[in-house]
Amino acid sequence: MGQLGIYVERYTISSSEEMNALMRLSQVARKLGHRVDFLFRADMYKIPEYDALYIRALTDPLNSAYVAARTAEMHNVKVIDDPDSIRICCDKVNMYEHLITHDVPIPDTRVIGREEITVEKAKELFAILGKPIILKAPNSSFSRYVEKASTVDEFVKVAKRFVRRADRIVAQRFVKSAFDWRVGILNDEVLYVCQYTIPKKHWKILTHLSDGRTVDGPVKGIPIDKAPEGLLECALKATGSIGTGLYGVDLKQTDNGFIVIEVNDNPTINAGEEDQVNSDLYERLIRYLLDINNEK
Ligand SMILES: Nc1ncnc2c1ncn2[C@@H]1O[C@H](COP(=O)(O)OP(=O)(O)O)[C@@H](O)[C@H]1O
Ligand SMILES: [Mg+2]
8 A cells, every 4th residue: 555645736626627636536546555645835744754746736946846846756755746857847948958859849949038039039030930920938837928929019028028037938930720739648658648629719728818717628538549640659759858757748730740839747637628538547647656666
């Protein structure tokens, strides 16, 4: 029997889809003979007592979830997500560097420094990348700091706003699609496949409206063996450049094959969505986290 800690924040447990997923995971763990506890920030000191830690909270090197990951690693507690994966995936510049070094196909991408936010640079980028271009703040998640720029003015305005969050930003060629492929990968193996639909009249899977509301589309689960040729290979190559933990790879399908939009650590796993047709994912997560410890 192993002891699993699930590290959560208040917002994790306030999402019913996420909580239901954690309930399913806990049920599977108990069925396999393990004990499961939810750990909050105040329980951080207990992490060394556990065999494994599963983090379900926003992982940024500046967040407490990162401290939890480091604490687990220091005490040889198996952890999802490991601190290295968090550091790489929470900085898109770092993440794209890994992908580029390993020849993973990505949209044509440029890194722009603060001093490069000029009219001349905008013209140069439009000439190289076409119109519109996509701008991203390096630590964006849930599509929050990813925007389009179609004019020089828009480029300067958005880039200046984003550069307040970091000393550099990402500019990218726009790749149109009706949905994002999402491939979940654990320990170099495909865990689930799904499609995140892009709502009509939008271009991101999730849009934050100015009145605080959000617009998203349905999630469609795909059996792993029904994935189109080339998708899984491309996603595995992407995570292979980063680590062996749990990742969610976003990809776009083009006439020239698949391209990787990003590799996420701490990928969303919601009941009824990512587990729709890949319901064994909870057991596989538990076996990854706890079986190896049991063999010690
Ligand atoms: N180069 C691109 N072309 C078209 N759409 C993009 C591009 N990059 C990102 N997007 C879309 O924007 C959304 C968020 O982008 P992503 O890079 O995954 O940032 P985040 O980490 O905030 O999720 C996704 O729906 C993605 O498909
Ligand atoms: Mg994304």
